[in-house]
Amino acid sequence: xxxxAYSIQTRDLSLWYGDFQALKGVTLDIEHGLxxxxxxxxxCGKTTLLRSFNRINERYGNVTTQGEIRILGQDIxxxxxxxxxxxxAVGMVxxxxxxxxxxxxxNVVFGLRVHTPKSQLKKADLDEAVEKALREVSLWDDxxxxxxxxxxxxxxxxxxxxxxxxxxxxxxxxxxxxxxCSALDVEATLAIEDLMLTLAGRYTMxxxxxxxxxxxxxxxxxxxxxxxxxxxxxxxxxxFLTPQDARTADYIEGRxx
Numbered sequence: 001x002x003x004x005a006y007s008i009q010t011r012d013l014s015l016w017y018g019d020f021q022a023l024k025g026v027t028l029d030i031e032h033g034l035x036x037x038x039x040x041x042x043x044c045g046k047t048t049l050l051r052s053f054n055r056i057n058e059r060y061g062n063v064t065t066q067g068e069i070r071i072l073g074q075d076i077x078x079x080x081x082x083x084x085x086x087x088x089a090v091g092m093v094x095x096x097x098x099x100x101x102x103x104x105x106x107n108v109v110f111g112l113r114v115h116t117p118k119s120q121l122k123k124a125d126l127d128e129a130v131e132k133a134l135r136e137v138s139l140w141d142d143x144x145x146x147x148x149x150x151x152x153x154x155x156x157x158x159x160x161x162x163x164x165x166x167x168x169x170x171x172x173x174x175x176x177x178x179x180x181c182s183a184l185d186v187e188a189t190l191a192i193e194d195l196m197l198t199l200a201g202r203y204t205m206x207x208x209x210x211x212x213x214x215x216x217x218x219x220x221x222x223x224x225x226x227x228x229x230x231x232x233x234x235x236x237x238x239x240f241l242t243p244q245d246a247r248t249a250d251y252i253e254g255r256x257x
Contacts, residue, residue: 007033008069013067013068022048026049028233036219036220037236038206039224052069053206054090055083088172093175095179104148104162105147133166133168139165155188157187173204174203175199177206179209181214193217216236222234222235222236224248224251
C-alpha cells in the first residue's frame with residue numbers, strides 16, 4: 001500500500017462540534033513519505049483536521065463528520081472500521097511529551113503488549129523491537145544502559161523522541177504531530193526536527209505548527225488553513241515564496257494571526 005502516491009485524501013470533509021462547524025468542505029491530498037505542515041492562525045481548524053485522521057476527535061462527544069477521509073485507500077469513516085487498527089496505522093504525538101510513568105523499555109513495548117497475545121511475545125523479540133525503535137529515533141546510544149530507568153526522568157526532548165519511538169513497533173504508516181516542539185527549548189526543538197527529517201520517506205508525517213520558520217525548515221509540503229477551510233496547499237517552497245492566494249501571503253508575512 002505504501003507505493004501509493006497519496007497516504008491521505010479528503011473529499012468535502014466537514015466537521016461540527018455540536019452546532020459549531022470547525023471544518024468546512026476540506027479537500028486535500030497528502031503525499032506519501034513527505035512531511036506536510038498545517039499552518040494558520042489559532043482556531044482555524046488545523047488540530048481538528050489532524051485529529052480527524054485517527055478519529056480521535058470523536059472522543060470529545062457531540063461530533064458530526066461528513067465527507068470522505070481515505071488513508072492508504074481505505075475509507076476510515078466507514079462503519080466497519082476498527083479504531084484500534086486505525087490508531088496502530090496512524091500514530092499521534094502530542095504537544096507535551098507524555099511518556100508513561102514506567103521504564104523506557106516498557107514504554108517502547110507498550111503497544112506490542114496491548115496488541116499482541118501474551119503467548120506470542122518472546123523476550124528476544126521485545127528486546128529487538130526496543131533496540132530498533134530507539135535506534136530509529138537516535139536514542140539507543142544514550143539510553144541503552146538506562147532501559148529500566150523511569151521514562152519521566154528523561155530530558156524533555158528525549159521524552160518526545162521516546163513518544164515517537166513508542167509508535168514504531170506497531171509499524172505505523174502515518175505519524176501525526178500536534179505542535180510537537182511547543183514545550184521544548186531551541187536546542188531540543190532542533191533535535192526533534194532533525195529526527196523528523198531522518199524519518200521522512202519511511203513515514204508520512206503531518207505536523208501542526210504555529211512556527212513559520214519550523215514549517216519552512218522541516219516540511220516538504222504545506223497547507224494553509226483559515227476559518228475551517230483549506231486556502232492553499234502546495235510545496236513548502238512555493239507556498240512561502242510564491243503564494244497563490246493573498247490571504248496566504250498576508251499570514252506568512254505576519255499581517256494577521
